[in-house]
Amino acid sequence: MKSTPTSNRMYGLIVLYEMHSDFLLRALEGIDEKDAQKRLDTKANHIAWITGSVVQGRYFLAKSFGIDLPSITDELFANNKSIVDDAVYPSLAGLIKDWQAISPHLQEALTQASDEQLEEKLNIPGMEITLFEMISFNTYREANCIGQIALWRRLLGYAGMNYM
Template sequence: MKQAPISNRLYALIDLFDLHTTYFNNALEGISDENSLNRLGTKANHIAWLAGSLVQERYELANLFGSSLKSSANELFKDHKGIQEGAVYPSLDSYKNDWKQISPDLKEHLLKATEEELDRILEFPEMSFPMYEMISFQMYREANCIGQIALWRRLLNYEAMKYM
C-alpha cells in the first residue's frame, strides 16, 4: 500500500516523482557512455549532462529539506552549472547509482513535508518563492529533461524509451 503524504498538496507531485524515478532509468537504458556525450554537432546539452543535472537537482532539493547527501558528481554540477566544454562527465552507471541513492531519501522528505515546510520561503539571489513552488518546478523540470533524453535516444538511433 502506498504511503500518503502529510500534505494533500503533494499527492500529484509524488505520483510524478515516482514516474520520473522509473522513467530516468528507462530513458538511459542501453545508451553507451560514448553516445551519452554525443551532441550531434550542436550546442545542445548531451545526455550525460542532462542525466547528471537531473541527479544533482534531486540532491539539491533533498538538501533544502535538511539532507546532507551529495552526488558523486557534485563538483561538476553544484551551483546549477551548465554544460562545460572539455569536462569529463561520469558514466551513466554512476548517475544511476546516485539516482538510486537519492530517490528514496527525497521521497521520504516529500512524504513527511508539513504545510509549514511547503510554505517556507526560499531565498536566492534576485528571487524568492515557497518550497512548494520549488518542488512543483522540480517535477516539471524532471519531465522536461527526461523528454530531452528520450528525444536524444531516437536521434542517436536507439529504440524509443519504454514507459512500462
C-alpha cells in the same frame, strides 16, 4: 502510492515523482557511455549533462529538507552550472547509482512535508520562492529532461523509450 502524504498538496507531485524515478532509468536503458557524451555537432546538452543536472536537482531539493548526501554531481553541476564544452561528465552508471541513492530519502521527505514546511522561503540568490514552488518546478523540469533524453535516444539511433 507507497504512503499517504502529510500535505494534500503533495499527492499529484508524489505520483509524478514516482513516475520520474522509474522513467529516467527507462530513458537511459541501453545507452552506451560514449553516446551519452555526444552532442552531434551542436551546442545542445548531451545525455550525460541532462542526466547529471536532474540528479543534482534531486540532491539540491533533498538539502532543502536537511538531507545532505554527497553526489558525483557536486562539482560539475554546482550552482546550476551549464554544460562545459571539453568536460568529461560522470558515467551514466555513476549517475544512476546516485539517482537510486537519493530518491527514496527525498520521497520520504516529500511525503512527510507539512503545509507549513512547504511554505518556507528558500534562500536562493535573486529568487523568492517557497519550498513547494521549488518542488513543483523540479517536478516539471524532471519531466522535461526525461523527454529530452528520450529524443536523444532516437537521434543517436536507439529504440524509443519504453514506458512499460
